[in-house]
Amino acid sequence: MLSFNMKNLIRYFSTPTISLGFFSSLFSSAFIYMHHFNIHLPLLQALLGIVALWFWLKLSPKEMFWSGFFTAIFWFYWIALSFRYYDLNWMIPFVIVGIGIIFGILFRLIAAFPHILLRAVAIGLIEYLHPLGFDWFRPALMFTNSALGDHIWQLWIIISSLTIFIMIKQKTRYLALLLILLSIQYSTFNTQNSTLNIQLVNTNIDQDKKWDPRYLHPIVELNMQAIQNALNNKKKAVILPESAFPLFLNYEIELMKKLLDLSNNITIITGALYAENGKSYNSTYLFKDGKVRVMHKVILVPFGEEVPLPKWMAKWINDLFFDGASDYATARDVSDFKMIGKLFRNAICYEATSDKLFEGDPKYMVAISNNKWFTPSIEPTLQHLLLQMQSNRHSTTIFHSTNGPITGIIVPH
Template sequence: MTDRGAWLAALAGALLPLAFAPFSRYWLAPLLLAVLFAAWDRVTPRRAASRGAAFGFAAFLAGTWWLYISIHGFGGSPRWLAVLLMLGLNLLMAAYVAACGWLAARIRARWSWLSWCLAWPAAWTLLEWLRGWLFSGFPWLSLGYGQIDGPLAAWAPLGGVYLVSLLTAIVAGLLLLLWRGSARARLGALAAGLLLVLATGLLQQRHWTVPAGERVRVSLVQGAVSQDRKWLPGQRLPTLRLYHDLSFPGPPRRILLWPEVAIPALADEVGDYLQALHAEARAADSTLLLGILTRGSGDDGFYNALIALGADTGEYHKRHLVPFGEFFPVPGFVREWLRLMSLPYRDMTAGAREQPPLQALGIRLAPSICYEDAFGAEQLDFLPAAALLVNVSNDAWFGDSIAPAQHLQMARMRALEAGRPMLRATNTGITAIIGADGRLQDRLPQFRPGVLHGQVQPRRGATPYVRAGDLPVLGLSLLLVFAGLGSRRAAGD
């Protein structure tokens, strides 16, 4: 690769994960994207695509290297296969940025400000949404998530994470305009930036939802059983005792939350244990929500489930399964090869799109299991009826990497979009109580068993994002891209 612009784009991409948790240098994102936009300016579509690919590959290699830990360290796959799958995903993610670069070079509007500040950010947002949806979706490192602690987060209740991404990219365009634009264009960029600052300040004072009922006591349990020990035959009984003893006795009338697949067994294998938990929680006028595997409809199928015991009963089945983790989207001959190689190949059963509502102490919940909380639009199925968000996860698969912090950052965005608190229990961390404003109220340290006690305020009402979802932002982005293309044609370019 002799193209200096590609090397510069790769360097900017490699630094992009610093804008996300656990580093949280949110201000870096527009700066680094401005570098990429500069690399796309006045070059051929092919060269812009190659520079976009360099940026994207470096960003995802630096930001999602923890996939290797999951696939090889805990998934049991050979090193070569883990590296192959990780690099394959990085190449796929880089292809989206390459496509954005190609489109940006094709637009090349009559006015630089239209390209840099509107059409290119819109193209970025559309491609970001596409990679969060196509092939089951992988929304990690979407620009908006990195802004959760920055001022632009105030826009999330209006249009979700993709509106925040769009605005972040627009800021990148304004920075490029300040750098390369004419004197008049620079004045326009300063004026636009001032308007954005004023509008953001007004939004930061806006509350979209209101309290519903009284505050409720909650206890979030983190067993901290390592993934390499969790499913050992001799570990089952100690795990059952650990979670029970961390939970009972305790304060009356509370919501207890255990992590995803907290119990290393199918539900019908520990029926007596579950009945005892149900009786104990009911006697305390409490609801226990716990993650466990339950039997599916087939002979060997099973659900990744969240069940309610005690004062309320119910069951939620995970709907959005993890590719190559919970299901294998491969042809039959590949599945047979995986079986012969003693590699994972069996699928879980996906839950139905519409399921009976889950409740705790009579409070309607919006449940999600593991990385379901990475998809904001799917949460809308439970809103605005739900007053609390609940997520159970198992980030033990990623060890002591940056993945758990990134995942928590995405969960915080879900709370902010919905204007509701989130209870988040994980096996090894990061277990946390998240406020309706997306801020952390409290959390447990990673890799230590413990219980996070607190109180949360259920809320009612609907943010604009809850009412409309992603469609307004996607529609606006399409219009801006077409405006750029139309200007290009008018300019005879």
């Protein structure tokens, strides 16, 4: 039995098996790097996504393991980069390999279904599976900004077309591919909701400096200058990134007073920490008409802001790797607020891409992010594509302010 299991394991490491898994992952990941390097070829992107799905329907279980392994690394290697700021550089390769193994096992389980119809259903449902609370793996994303649409029903049409093509052996099977035409994205960008008189602030402060007390005063001054510039430009509102003020802002009485005074002339939205009753929150502060409202994050970053494991394991991991830091606290539900006569949904970084934040199809959203944890990498590009996909699906115009690349207004198709 041991000999048989060892032989079976060795088959996973054959050169053809690994090569085919790697080759298929290039098709499923190309769209991210095309956008990252500003290569916009909608037809080619759509074709690459179709070929990736075809591979996932056809690969053997062992090949599927490697396809999932390499796809996950191409999509999510950047997760490990945050360990640089905990003096845990040695963990980066282990985290990257671990991410690959988790998705490799997930793909292997999908390939274990005995019939292609079951495998097709499993592929269509992948985006509802969130390993360790992480929900950024969405196959429909391969078609965002391509010639095909990225709604879930459009993904199902593409998968169904390919499944029928594979199952039918007659020449007429090529007619099944015509179904893909039903998923073509015919609409154009709707920019009518993006003309609000709002200033988005883009900062570029390295993560190792952001929380260094020596840089606190210059950072605060930079933020105040950005607010003043927006005021000088006669903007009605200004949006600063996540943790733009790297401190517990509710404890800074003088700074709060200055922001409240300025808010009589311009609405100010900024990210900062909030502390209350021994709990810490990653929060959005809304300064408007001389008053302040604090809105807390709802969904935390797995292993960045919370450890998605039982409490005793989470405490052990926090003590071992994060100097005993506690998980952030969260709000019970999403927060909506009024600004310049419109109703906005509040979202902070990671949660801005989650389905929960788009419940009720909000027309407008303010999203603030700090992407310097993961740069240089493709993370800002992947986040931007996810925001675009959610914008398309829910007809939401997103005002996204970041510390790092890609600040801008995201409008739906």
